[in-house]
Amino acid sequence: MTRDRPTTADEPPALDPELAARLDALFEEGRAWWHRFDAEVRQDAWHPFVAAEYGSVLTALMSLRRPGRRFLEWGSGTGVITIMADLLDFDSCGIELDSSLVDVARDFATQWHSNARFAAGSFLPMGWEWRNARGDGRPGTIGDGPSGYLQLGRALDEFDVVYGFPWMGEEPLMLDLMRSHGRDDAILMIHTPQDETKIYQGGRRV
Numbered sequence: 341m342t343r344d345r346p347t348t349a350d351e352p353p354a355l356d357p358e359l360a361a362r363l364d365a366l367f368e369e370g371r372a373w374w375h376r377f378d379a380e381v382r383q384d385a386w387h388p389f390v391a392a393e394y395g396s397v398l399t400a401l402m403s404l405r406r407p408g409r410r411f412l413e414w415g416s417g418t419g420v421i422t423i424m425a426d427l428l429d430f431d432s433c434g435i436e437l438d439s440s441l442v443d444v445a446r447d448f449a450t451q452w453h454s455n456a457r458f459a460a461g462s463f464l465p466m467g468w469e470w471r472n473a474r475g476d477g478r479p480g481t482i483g484d485g486p487s488g489y490l491q492l493g494r495a496l497d498e499f500d501v502v503y504g505f506p507w508m509g510e511e512p513l514m515l516d517l518m519r520s521h522g523r524d525d526a527i528l529m530i531h532t533p534q535d536e537t538k539i540y541q542g543g544r545r546v
């Protein structure tokens with residue numbers, strides 16, 4: 341985590357030490373929760389929730405940090421990243437299909453005095469269907485459910501920064517969803533299983 345280091349004009353300012361310590365504690369709790377979930381739930385039945393490498397997401401988010409920017413996490417799991425964005429002064433929301441994970445996220449938000457908001461539902465807008473270049477419309481591990489945007493009172497094109505951690509092969513769906521329903525100048529952050537967090541704008545990496 342970046343802290344107390346001189347910055348250049350191109351670099352975002354270092355994190356305030358108190359906030360850095362809060363984020364460290366949030367990440368630690370999020371990782372501990374994920375390890376328990378992996379051992380107790382995922383051992384018996386496959387589940388799509390895998391936690392990202394939070395430090396990598398933080399570094400990418402720091403470079404996009406502007407107070408009041410609207411942030412959305414697609415498939416927010418336990419909400420750690422949505423809460424992180426709120427603590428970094430984004431206006432922050434998450435949508436997650438598994439309502440039991442949404443309950444955990446809301447408890448975490450209360451515990452961390454965060455205003456992050458969560459909807460239980462799908463990040464796929466109602467009626468939206470995807471086909472890849474070969475015409476295959478199978479969504480991979482991305483599940484089906486009522487769209488979560490109505491609960492948030494916001495459409496996808498009202499967000500400035502959108503984040504997702506797709507399973508292998510699902511990144512094109514996320515890019516296409518952003519292209520068809522996101523705002524033209526909005527930013528898409530994609531986390532990868534290699535713990536990289538890529539930043540796209542207008543469909544191109546920046």
Ligand SMILES: C[S@@+](CC[C@H](N)C(=O)[O-])C[C@H]1O[C@@H](n2cnc3c(N)ncnc32)[C@H](O)[C@@H]1O
Pocket residue numbers: 388389390391392413414415416417418421435436437438441461462463464481482483484485504505506507531
């Ligand atoms: C790989 S996990 C990523 C968790 C978290 N975003 C992170 O980066 O640590 C993907 C999450 O997306 C959720 N999910 C799958 N399909 C979804 C959908 N259509 N709408 C909302 N969430 C979905 C899963 O339940 C899972 O929690």
